[in-house]
Amino acid sequence: MPLSLSVVTAARTIIQRDDVLRLVVPTTEGQITVLPAHAALMSSIGMGEMLAYLPGGEVLPMAVFGGFIQVVHDQVTVLAAAAERAEDINEERAEAARERAARRMAGQHAGPEALNLVRARLSMERALVRLRVRRRRSATGVPSMR
Amino acid sequence: MPGAGAVRAIRDRIRSVQSTAKVTKAMQLVAASKMRRAQDRAIASRPYADRMRAVLAALSGYASGVSDDELHPLLRQRPVKNFAFIHITADRGLAGGLNANMNRAGAGLALEHQPHVERVSVVTVGRKGRDFFRRAGFPSLAEFTEMGDYPGMAQIQPIARIVMDDYMAGTIDQVYIGYQRFVSTAVQRPTLRQLLPVTAPEGAEAPQVDFLFEPSPVQLLEALLPRYIEMQIYEAILDAAASEQSARMVAMQAATDAANDMVGALTLIYNKARQELITNELLDIVGGTAALEA
Numbered sequence: 001m002p003l004s005l006s007v008v009t010a011a012r013t014i015i016q017r018d019d020v021l022r023l024v025v026p027t028t029e030g031q032i033t034v035l036p037a038h039a040a041l042m043s044s045i046g047m048g049e050m051l052a053y054l055p056g057g058e059v060l061p062m063a064v065f066g067g068f069i070q071v072v073h074d075q076v077t078v079l080a081a082a083a084e085r086a087e088d089i090n091e092e093r094a095e096a097a098r099e100r101a102a103r104r105m106a107g108q109h110a111g112p113e114a115l116n117l118v119r120a121r122l123s124m125e126r127a128l129v130r131l132r133v134r135r136r137r138s139a140t141g142v143p144s145m146r
Numbered sequence: 147m148p149g150a151g152a153v154r155a156i157r158d159r160i161r162s163v164q165s166t167a168k169v170t171k172a173m174q175l176v177a178a179s180k181m182r183r184a185q186d187r188a189i190a191s192r193p194y195a196d197r198m199r200a201v202l203a204a205l206s207g208y209a210s211g212v213s214d215d216e217l218h219p220l221l222r223q224r225p226v227k228n229f230a231f232i233h234i235t236a237d238r239g240l241a242g243g244l245n246a247n248m249n250r251a252g253a254g255l256a257l258e259h260q261p262h263v264e265r266v267s268v269v270t271v272g273r274k275g276r277d278f279f280r281r282a283g284f285p286s287l288a289e290f291t292e293m294g295d296y297p298g299m300a301q302i303q304p305i306a307r308i309v310m311d312d313y314m315a316g317t318i319d320q321v322y323i324g325y326q327r328f329v330s331t332a333v334q335r336p337t338l339r340q341l342l343p344v345t346a347p348e349g350a351e352a353p354q355v356d357f358l359f360e361p362s363p364v365q366l367l368e369a370l371l372p373r374y375i376e377m378q379i380y381e382a383i384l385d386a387a388a389s390e391q392s393a394r395m396v397a398m399q400a401a402t403d404a405a406n407d408m409v410g411a412l413t414l415i416y417n418k419a420r421q422e423l424i425t426n427e428l429l430d431i432v433g434g435t436a437a438l439e440a
Binding site for chain 2: 013
């Protein structure tokens with residue numbers, strides 16, 4: 001029996017489907033793969049790419065930015081601080097954010113600007129996740145779920 | 147006997163009431179469209195809230211065996227010397243009894259706790275509640291206004307930050323949250339509930355499933371509890387926003403209906419007065435002609 005997956009954020013439900021064969025999740029403890037009949041699990045999620053493998057070789061890539069995952073009896077719940085489906089990611093905007101972050105990181109190093117450096121690193125990381133997820137979709141040619 | 151002046155006065159009054167009705171009708175329509183979106187947002191946030199409660203319930207089952215000292219500070223009960231509450235109202239009025247009812251409920255909560263604690267302070271969200279508690283002279287921890295019609299999580303985080311920081315620092319010992327819960331378009335209910343210390347949601351007794359925790363339950367709880375507080379405030383504020391637009395729509399509909407009734411009643415009086423005036427004028431003319439012929 002496939003997994004039933006819900007990815008929810010405070011604002012809305014991102015994904016809700018019952019035909020997931022395999023789910024790859026970036027937990028804070030490392031990347032894990034959830035298969036049907038997985039042991040009951042609770043874990044925290046980091047920032048990264050989440051992949052839902054569907055029947056027929058389809059892959060549904062998502063970007064997640066922190067949160068929690070619970071697996072019980074093949075029910076997978078992802079409580080995401082933020083999550084985006086690949087087709088909802090704006091590649092130009094992510095690319096612009098990456099360049100902006102790169103400029104900021106090159107420009108400042110220490111002192112009172114150290115906080116800005118941390119921020120720039122975070123926004124760089126977010127941009128890279130978005131770009132990876134977005135490009136995976138174009139590379140594999142996954143049809144839109146809409 | 148009405149003169150021409152009185153008849154004109156009634157006509158002016160009708161026009162004025164008609165223009166009031168136009169304004170209230172417009173406000174009613176605006177509120178109706180905002181209400182729909184605010185309700186949709188409140189509903190869209192529910193799966194997250196429900197599932198987070200389930201996760202916390204499962205997690206706190208594991209924390210229940212531990213002694214008080216090991217318990218996460220946000221879960222630990224302590225004697226209440228400083229009581230605080232988050233009070234959510236609208237920035238604007240013209241929403242029937244919505245804000246007044248909320249203020250009454252908030253004042254009730256404050257007065258109920260006051261005899262038992264050293265200090266009662268308030269965090270207000272919305273101008274109506276802020277002004278109310280300022281006048282009442284309650285100490286305020288923070289004031290938030292201009293949350294907009296559709297507040298987002300990013301706006302909620304500073305509110306959560308303040309109560310959690312003060313709670314962890316020990317300057318407040320218990321926190322409640324009060325808001326107008328959205329029951330239906332016609333019904334909004336002032337609702338008060340405890341936010342801190344966190345009380346485990348329903349179903350938090352003995353764990354039924356043997357979970358693997360990565361990292362440990364304590365660390366997961368530490369990460370989850372702040373998100374849980376934020377979620378509860380977010381939920382309350384979305385509900386309050388849906389309540390505000392609903393109450394305003396209903397209030398403006400009542401105002402429009404009342405104005406239209408008044409126009410009807412005034413039109414009747416106006417027609418009667420005008421008729422009388424014409425009759426009198428005719429009588430004068432008839433009387434005058436009769437006098438000439440005599």
